[in-house]
Amino acid sequence: xxxxxxxxxxxxxxxxxxxxxxxxxxxxxxxxxxxxxxxxxxxxxxxxxxxxxxxxxxxxxxxxxxxxxxxxxxxxxxxxxxxxxxxxxxxxxxxxxxxxxxxxxxxxxxxxxxxxxxxxxxxxxxxxxxxxxxxxxxxxxxxxxxxxxxxxxxxxxxxxxxxxxxxxxxxxxxxxxxxxxxxxxxxxxxxxxxxxxxxxxxxxxxxxxxxxxxxxxxxxxxxxxxxxxx
Amino acid sequence: xxxxxxxxxxxxxxxxxxxxxxxxxxxxxxxxxxxxxxxxxxxxxxxxxxxxxxxxxxxxxxxxxxxxxxxxxxxxxxxxxxxxxxxxxxxxxxxxxxxxxxxxxxxxxxxxxxxxxxxxxxxxxxxxxxxxxxxxxxxxxxxxxxxxxxxxxxxxxxxxxxxxxxxxxxxxxxxxxxxxxxxxxxxxxxxxxxxxxxxxxxxxxxxxxxxxxxxxxxxxxxxxxxxxxx
DNA sequence: CGATATAAAATCCTATCGGATATATTATTG
DNA sequence: CAATAATATATCCGATAGGATTTTATATCG
Numbered sequence: 001x002x003x004x005x006x007x008x009x010x011x012x013x014x015x016x017x018x019x020x021x022x023x024x025x026x027x028x029x030x031x032x033x034x035x036x037x038x039x040x041x042x043x044x045x046x047x048x049x050x051x052x053x054x055x056x057x058x059x060x061x062x063x064x065x066x067x068x069x070x071x072x073x074x075x076x077x078x079x080x081x082x083x084x085x086x087x088x089x090x091x092x093x094x095x096x097x098x099x100x101x102x103x104x105x106x107x108x109x110x111x112x113x114x115x116x117x118x119x120x121x122x123x124x125x126x127x128x129x130x131x132x133x134x135x136x137x138x139x140x141x142x143x144x145x146x147x148x149x150x151x152x153x154x155x156x157x158x159x160x161x162x163x164x165x166x167x168x169x170x171x172x173x174x175x176x177x178x179x180x181x182x183x184x185x186x187x188x189x190x191x192x193x194x195x196x197x198x199x200x201x202x203x204x205x206x207x208x209x210x211x212x213x214x215x216x217x218x219x220x221x222x223x224x225x226x227x228x229x230x
Numbered sequence: 231x232x233x234x235x236x237x238x239x240x241x242x243x244x245x246x247x248x249x250x251x252x253x254x255x256x257x258x259x260x261x262x263x264x265x266x267x268x269x270x271x272x273x274x275x276x277x278x279x280x281x282x283x284x285x286x287x288x289x290x291x292x293x294x295x296x297x298x299x300x301x302x303x304x305x306x307x308x309x310x311x312x313x314x315x316x317x318x319x320x321x322x323x324x325x326x327x328x329x330x331x332x333x334x335x336x337x338x339x340x341x342x343x344x345x346x347x348x349x350x351x352x353x354x355x356x357x358x359x360x361x362x363x364x365x366x367x368x369x370x371x372x373x374x375x376x377x378x379x380x381x382x383x384x385x386x387x388x389x390x391x392x393x394x395x396x397x398x399x400x401x402x403x404x405x406x407x408x409x410x411x412x413x414x415x416x417x418x419x420x421x422x423x424x425x426x427x428x429x430x431x432x433x434x435x436x437x438x439x440x441x442x443x444x445x446x447x448x449x450x451x452x453x454x455x456x457x458x459x460x
Numbered sequence: 461c462g463a464t465a466t467a468a469a470a471t472c473c474t475a476t477c478g479g480a481t482a483t484a485t486t487a488t489t490g
Numbered sequence: 491c492a493a494t495a496a497t498a499t500a501t502c503c504g505a506t507a508g509g510a511t512t513t514t515a516t517a518t519c520g
Contacts, residue, residue, distance in 0.1 A: 018305045019474075045501065054475045055502095056286075060293050067297030069394070075248050076481050076502060092391045099329055099392070159322045162329070164299070165395045249504070275471065284505045285472090306472060306511055 019053055024061035026051060031070060031081060031173060032140075038084040038177055042071060068168055085174050090226045093169065094219045098212065100162055101150065105195060105211035106204040108156030116156050117200050123149055124192050139180065142188075147172035149192060153211070156199070179222055191217060249283055254291035256281060261300060261311060261403060262370075268314040268407055272301060298398060315404050320456045323399065324449045328442065330392055331380065335425060335441035336434040338386030346386050347430050353379055354422050359415050370406070372415045377402035379422060383441070386429070409452055421447060 027047070030036045047058045062079050065071045071079050085093065112120075127145045129138065150171070154163040191214040198206035257277070260266045277288045292309050295301045301309050315323065342350075357375045359368065380401070384393040421444040428437035 043501070054473095056289070056474055059286075059503095060289060063290050063293035064297040067294045077483090078502060089391070092389045095389055096391045096395065099333055103329055159325055161319070161322045161326045161399065165326065165398070168395070168398065169391065273471070286504050286506095289473095290503095307513090308472065 018057075020057040020060040023047075023051060023053060023057045024064060027061055027065060028070075028173075032176060034177060034180060036081045038081055040081045042079040042081060044078070068170065070170060070173065082174075084178055085226065087226050090178075090223070093171065093174070094215060096169070097166075097171070097215050100166055101154070101215060102208040102211045104154045104157035104159075104162055104166075105199065106208035107158060108153050109199045109202055109204040109207040111158045112156035112199060116152065117196070120149070120152050120156075120196050120199070123152065124189065124196055127189055127192065129186055129189070140176070143172045143176045146188065153195070153199075175222065178226060187221065188214070188218065248287075250287040250290040253277075253281060253283060253287045254294060257291055257295060258300075262406060264407060264410060266311045268311055270311045272309040272311060274308070298400065300400060300403065312404075315408060315456065317456050320408075320453070323401065323404070324445060326399070327396075327401070327445050330396055331384070331445060332438040332441045334384045334387035334389075334392055334396075335429065336438035337388060338383050339429045339432050339434040339437040341388045342386035342429060346382065347426070350379070350382055350386075350426050350429070353382065354419070354426055357415070357419055357422065359419070369410065369415065372418075373402045373406045376418065383425070383429075405452065408456060417451065418444070418448065 027036075027042070036042060042062070044055055044058055044062070048055055051058070062071060062073070066073045066079070070082055072082055073079050123145060127142060127149070129142075133141075151163065151167060154166050157163070191210070195207060195210040195214060198210045257266075257272070266272060272292070274285055274288055274292070278285055281288070292301060292303070296303050296309070300312055302312060303309050353375060357372060357379070359372075363371075381393065381397060384396050387393070421440070425437060425440040425444060428440045
């Protein structure tokens with residue numbers, strides 16, 4: 001089972017696209033872009049009119065989003081976007097990352113294929129801040145790549161359950177919805193580089209430590225925006 | 231957000247029951263009881279006839295089960311129960327448990343309320359093998375209590391994300407579907423007692439170690455049944 | 461007898477409809 | 491004027507019907 005449920009079938013048989021899948025992606029994009037604000041209500045009928053499909057695929061997509069914790073459902077009331085993380089949830093998220101991701105980095109250093117490492121390097125290259133760009137869309141792009149980076153490391157660890165558990169957190173979604181105004185990407189690129197170097201050197205201990213440092217610094221970069229909540 | 235999505239609303243307002251929820255529980259029970267075998271196809275129309283409800287709530291329940299990884303969906307083909315764990319997945323499951331549950335036990339020793347500890351003791355008492363009982367239903371009962379026990383410890387750790395990540399694995403479902411013929415409950419009861427004692431003594435180090443030992447022994451008890459797969 | 465092509469059945473996927481409930485608005489009353 | 495009650499609207503929940511696709515069964519042919 002893949003991380004995002006969008007893995008390709010090995011056989012080349014092309015199946016017609018599922019409408020529910022596109023609806024899922026559409027809603028997901030609206031959550032990422034903050035078009036649907038935290039806590040905002042999500043009306044099925046509105047989506048019917050907006051997307052031009054019937055209720056069935058929309059409800060199917062919303063059920064999946066609900067199971068993933070991205071939207072909430074109240075019986076006979078409707079769906080609504082998950083509220084922003086409070087301080088407590090933020091701490092919990094990084095606590096959990098700290099349990100899984102350094103381990104994943106260490107495993108990746110031992111098991112990752114050379115091709116996958118090359119993939120990692122390529123991706124890191126694309127994350128470099130490109131001089132002049134709209135800061136907001138730049139951070140959006142960075143968040144996307146950053147998510148892929150961490151997912152690749154988790155995938156390299158070879159434990160699909162760990163990879164899935166991390167993917168299900170939708171870390172980049174929640175963080176972006178908190179910090180869309182932020183920027184701070186150059187520091188993270190450096191830290192990513194150190195992680196890649198350790199993995200490339202097949203140094204598990206160094207990879208684990210580099211990931212640990214990266215997550216700690218990431219938390220320090222972001223925590224200022226959430227101090228409001230107790 | 232609760233672990234199973236079945237938490238009660240704090241307010242006493244009674245909402246009419248959701249049909250989709252009962253359908254979910256019905257299918258879940260059929261998975262636990264192996265009435266739907268691993269990999270077995272799940273026909274929506276059959277469920278319509280069997281449960282006497284329309285397709286809508288059934289598809290809603292199946293979507294949630296799909297998001298939780300308990301059933302698979304193939305476009306234009308239908309739903310099917312998740313296949314049995316193979317050796318690799320079994321190893322991954324215990325690897326992940328080893329990352330999260332000892333940590334949860336240590337946190338529980340520090341943060342769990344006395345009332346919750348009492349709850350833990352009560353539950354452990356109910357898990358004692360009760361002399362004469364049908365071995366199979368005895369193990370079914372044990373699996374249920376065991377799941378609650380570990381969930382309570384995770385809850386006591388105070389990190390809902392860790393608790394949810396563990397709950398989403400549906401450990402007891404997958405293990406039961408592998409080892410429904412097994413029994414081995416008395417040993418686990420002893421190990422549970424040691425975990426409780428450490429938590430009760432507020433000894434985080436001992437609780438972490440006791441949980442670690444318990445998971446390792448649990449793995450050793452079950453691994454024989456999965457050696458077939460490479 | 462085996463393989464292929466055709467036909468039939470089962471199933472899923474989407475769309476539409478009616479009933480039930482919660483929410484918002486308005487009107488009434490102390 | 492504030493608070494309550496009644497109404498109106500919007501929305502969800504569940505049921506049903508039709509179209510599309512896959513799968514299975516059957517028949518035909520080499």
